[in-house]
Amino acid sequence: MKLKYYNKTALAVLILSFLMSSCRSVESGNSENIIDPPVSVGDASVVVNLLGPEFVESDGNNPQASTGKQLRNPQAKETYYTLTSPSTLLAAEVSEDTSVPLNTSAGIKPVALVEGDPLVNGTKFRLIAYKMDGSYAGSKDFAVGTTSTSGLRLPKGVPYWMVVYSYGTNYLSGISPSETMSLGNAKHTYDNMVGQNGFLYQIQMFTPQEGDNTMSVVLRHKIAQVTTKINSSALSAPNNITSVTSATLIGNNKNAEFNLSNGSTASRSTSQNVETTFGQSPSTEWTSNAVFINADSPVNKTISFSANIAINNQTAKPVTITNGFSIKPGYRTTYKINLKETKCGAVVKVGTVTGFRQFSCYNGGATENGSPFTPSADIHGAKYQWDGKKMVQNYDQTNIYANPGTGTDTDNTFGAGNITNENSMGLVCPPDYRVPSKDEWDSFIQANTLGLHTLSKISTGSTVYDSGIIVTYGGKITLFLPLAGYRSYISDPLNSNFGKFFKVITGGNGIYWSSTAVPNSFGTSVYNAYSLDFGDSSNSPGFTLNVGSNTPRRNGASLRCIKI
Numbered sequence: 001m002k003l004k005y006y007n008k009t010a011l012a013v014l015i016l017s018f019l020m021s022s023c024r025s026v027e028s029g030n031s032e033n034i035i036d037p038p039v040s041v042g043d044a045s046v047v048v049n050l051l052g053p054e055f056v057e058s059d060g061n062n063p064q065a066s067t068g069k070q071l072r073n074p075q076a077k078e079t080y081y082t083l084t085s086p087s088t089l090l091a092a093e094v095s096e097d098t099s100v101p102l103n104t105s106a107g108i109k110p111v112a113l114v115e116g117d118p119l120v121n122g123t124k125f126r127l128i129a130y131k132m133d134g135s136y137a138g139s140k141d142f143a144v145g146t147t148s149t150s151g152l153r154l155p156k157g158v159p160y161w162m163v164v165y166s167y168g169t170n171y172l173s174g175i176s177p178s179e180t181m182s183l184g185n186a187k188h189t190y191d192n193m194v195g196q197n198g199f200l201y202q203i204q205m206f207t208p209q210e211g212d213n214t215m216s217v218v219l220r221h222k223i224a225q226v227t228t229k230i231n232s233s234a235l236s237a238p239n240n241i242t243s244v245t246s247a248t249l250i251g252n253n254k255n256a257e258f259n260l261s262n263g264s265t266a267s268r269s270t271s272q273n274v275e276t277t278f279g280q281s282p283s284t285e286w287t288s289n290a291v292f293i294n295a296d297s298p299v300n301k302t303i304s305f306s307a308n309i310a311i312n313n314q315t316a317k318p319v320t321i322t323n324g325f326s327i328k329p330g331y332r333t334t335y336k337i338n339l340k341e342t343k344c345g346a347v348v349k350v351g352t353v354t355g356f357r358q359f360s361c362y363n364g365g366a367t368e369n370g371s372p373f374t375p376s377a378d379i380h381g382a383k384y385q386w387d388g389k390k391m392v393q394n395y396d397q398t399n400i401y402a403n404p405g406t407g408t409d410t411d412n413t414f415g416a417g418n419i420t421n422e423n424s425m426g427l428v429c430p431p432d433y434r435v436p437s438k439d440e441w442d443s444f445i446q447a448n449t450l451g452l453h454t455l456s457k458i459s460t461g462s463t464v465y466d467s468g469i470i471v472t473y474g475g476k477i478t479l480f481l482p483l484a485g486y487r488s489y490i491s492d493p494l495n496s497n498f499g500k501f502f503k504v505i506t507g508g509n510g511i512y513w514s515s516t517a518v519p520n521s522f523g524t525s526v527y528n529a530y531s532l533d534f535g536d537s538s539n540s541p542g543f544t545l546n547v548g549s550n551t552p553r554r555n556g557a558s559l560r561c562i563k564i
Contacts, residue, residue: 044208045151048127048142048164049216053116053200055225055332075301075335080321081342081370086430087358087563089342089372090317094324097229097334116168116200116221116332117290121145125166125200125219126175127152128260132159134183139175151212159207163260164217167197179260186260190223192252195274195291198223199256201263222263223256223292224327227334228276230309233284234340238312241286244278245316247307249325253294265329268294290332298328309339322370344372346471346479348436348562349443357562359479360433364559365393373480375453377465380484380506383556386513386529388426389413391487391501391556401500402487414501416489418527419553422517425529429561436562438516438530441547445532448473452542453480464507469534469543483510483534483543487556501556508536511557518549529553 075096081089119125123144129137129152137160140152154160161183166172171193178187190199200219226249232239254272256265276288295303303325308316325335344361347354361372365382372379383391391402395411404416427435436444454467471479485506490497511531518528531551535544551557 043210044154044156044213045211046127046129046154046162046206046208046213046215047148047151048125049214050119050125050144051216051218053119053168053219053221055116055221055330075326078301078324080324081361081372082317082319083361083368083372084317086360086362086433086561087344089344089361090319091340091342092319092321092324093338093340094321095336095338097336116225119144119166119168119219122170123166123168124170124172125164126172127215128163128175128179128186129154130161130163130183130186132161134161136180136182136186139179141172143170154208156208156210159205161203162206162215162217163201163203164219165199165201165258165260166219167193168200169193169197171197183261187266188258188260190256190258190294192223192254192256192272192274192292192294194254194272195249195252195276195293198225198292199258201258203261203263220263221330221332222258222265223294224329225290225332226293226303226325226327227290227332228288228305229285229334229336230278230307230339231285231336232309232311232339234338235311236341239284240282240312241280241284241309242282242313243308243310243316244286245308247276247278247288248305249274249276249291249293250304250306251293251295251297251302251323251327256294265296268296293327295327296329297326299326301326303327305335305337311339320370342476342478344479345563346444346473347447348440349447350440354443354447356473359563360430360561361479363482363484364427364429364561365390367393373453373470373477375466375468375480375482379480380465380482381558383484383487384427384513384559385414385419385556386427386517386553387415387419387424388428389415396487396503396556400503401497402503403500414487414556415554416499417554420520420527422520422527424553425515425517427513427515427559429559432564433561434564435513435515435559436532438514438547440562441512441514441530441532445545445547450541450545453477454542464505467507469510469545481510481512481534481560482558483507483536484558485509486511486551486558489552489554510534511551511555512560513551513557514547517553522549527553531557 077095079091079093081091084090121144126141128139131137199222201222202217202219206215232241250273252272252274253268254270257267259266274291278286278288280286301323305321307319309319310316345356345358348357363381367378369378382393383396391412405412405414449472451470453470468480468482470477485504487501488504490500490502511533514530516530533548537544
C-alpha cells in the first residue's frame with residue numbers, strides 16, 4: 001500500500017509539473033531557447049514577451065505633441081536633374097511622402113511612435129541581464145513563435161538591467177566578448193546585411209521573483225527604414241512606368257557599433273550600397289521594398305539614389321539623385337520621386353518668328369552635375385577661342401595666367417595669334433544644335449525676363465562661381481548662364497605676363513560667343529566677333545547686358561548652343 005501511495009504521489013507531481021510547463025509555454029509562446037550559455041543558476045526564470053516593434057519620431061521644433069499631429073518636419077522638396085538630350089532634363093522632385101500615419105499622444109515631450117511591421121515567427125532576439133553595478137549576469141536567445149523550454153535563470157528578488165535586441169530577422173550573431181563586459185562598456189557590432197537587417201533595442205529595469213517571470217518588451221528601431229516611391233503622372237501620356245532597374249541607395253554603412261547601455265551608436269564603418277527592388281505592373285507610381293539604411297544625417301542630405309527608369313517601354317533613362325535623402329536613425333520614411341520633363345531655353349526671334357527656343361542646358365565643356373540652374377564651379381564650362389580652340393574647365397579654374405597651348409596639351413589648345421579670317425568660326429555644338437547669331441542674342445535680351453541669381457551678395461574674383469543670369473519662362477527658370485568670366489590675351493610687351501591669357505574676374509563678368517564676326521573692315525587690326533556680354537552693376541537689376549563688338553576672336557569666352 002505504501003508503494004502504491006508513492007506511485008500516486010509521483011503521478012500527481014508529474015501532472016503538476018506538466019501543467020506548470022504548459023503555463024510557461026502560454027506565457028512565452030513567442031520565445032525559444034536558442035542558446036543557453038552557462039550562468040549562475042538561481043531560483044527565478046525570465047522569458048520575454050515581445051509586444052511588437054516601433055519606430056520613434058521626435059521633432060525638436062515643436063514644444064508639445066498633440067493627438068493626430070504629425071510631429072516630424074518633412075524634408076523640403078528639392079529637384080535633381082538628369083540630362084536626356086542637350087536641352088532636355090528629366091527632373092526628379094524629391095519629397096517626403098507625408099501620408100505615413102503616425103500614432104501620437106499628448107505630452108510635454110514631442111515624441112511620436114509609429115508601429116513597425118509585426119515580427120514574424122522565427123525572428124530571433126536576445127536577452128542580456130546586467131547587475132546594478134553593471135557586471136554581466138547572463139544571457140539567453142529566443143525566437144518568436146517557438147515555445148521556450150526555459151527562461152534565463154537568475155537569483156530572485158535582485159534588480160537587473162535587462163537589454164533586449166533583435167535584427168528583426170531569423171539571423172542573430174553569437175554573443176561576443178564585448179557584450180559580456182561591464183554595461184557601461186558593453187557594445188554590440190551590427191551587420192546591415194545589405195539593407196535587410198534592422199537593429200531593434202530596449203533596456204529596462206526588472207526584478208525577477210521566485211518561479212517563472214514574463215517580462216513584456218516593445219523593441220525600438222535604431223536603424224532608419226527607407227521606402228522609395230517613383231511617380232510619373234506629370235510626364236506626357238502615355239506615361240506608365242514599365243521598368244525600374246539597378247535601383248540603388250548610396251551612402252549606407254555595413255557595420256555599426258551600438259552601446260548596450262542606451263542604444264546609441266558608438267561608430268559606423270564600411271560603405272555598402274543597398275539595392276532596392278520595384279516589381280509592379282505598368283502604372284504611374286511604383287513603390288520599392290523597404291530597406292534599412294545605416295546612416296545618421298538628419299540635417300545634411302548624404303544618401304544618394306540612382307536607377308534606370310523606363311516609361312511606356314521606351315529606352316530606360318538614368319535618374320541620379322545626389323545627396324538627396326536625409327536619414328535619421330529610428331525613423332521610417334517614404335521618399336517620393338516625382339518625375340517631370342523640363343526644356344531648357346528662352347524666347348528668341350529667328351527670322352520673323354519669335355517664340356520659345358531650346359538651348360543646351362549646360363555651357364560647353366561643363367560638368368553635367370544634375371544642377372544646371374544652381375551656381376557652382378562645375379557648370380562654368382570651358383573657355384573657347386572663336387575658331388574652336390579650347391581651354392578645359394579644370395585648367396581654366398586652376399591657372400590665372402595661362403600660356404598659349406603647345407598643340408599637344410589637350411587641356412589647353414589656345415593659340416596666341418590673331419584670328420584674322422572672319423569666316424573661320426570653328427565652335428562646335430552637339431548634333432542639331434548651333435552657335436546663336438548676333439541677332440538671336442539681341443532678341444534674347446529684348447524678349448526675356450532676365451534676373452540675377454547669386455548665392456550671396458555678388459562678388460568677383462578668379463575663384464568666384466556663385467553668380468549668373470536666369471531666364472524665367474512660364475513661371476519657372478528655364479535657363480541659367482553663369483558669370484564665368486573670360487580669358488584675355490596680354491599683348492603689352494612691357495607686361496611681365498606678355499603673351500599669356502589672363503583670367504578676367506568671374507562672378508561679375510561673362511561673355512558668350514555668337515557665330516557672327518565683326519567685319520574686318522571695322523578698323524585696322526580689328527579681329528573681333530559679336531558676343532553676349534554681362535557685367536556687374538551697383539544699379540538695379542545688378543548687372544549690365546548687351547551684345548558687344550569688342551571681343552577679340554582669340555580671347556577665351558563661354559559657349560552656349562541653341563537648337564536648330
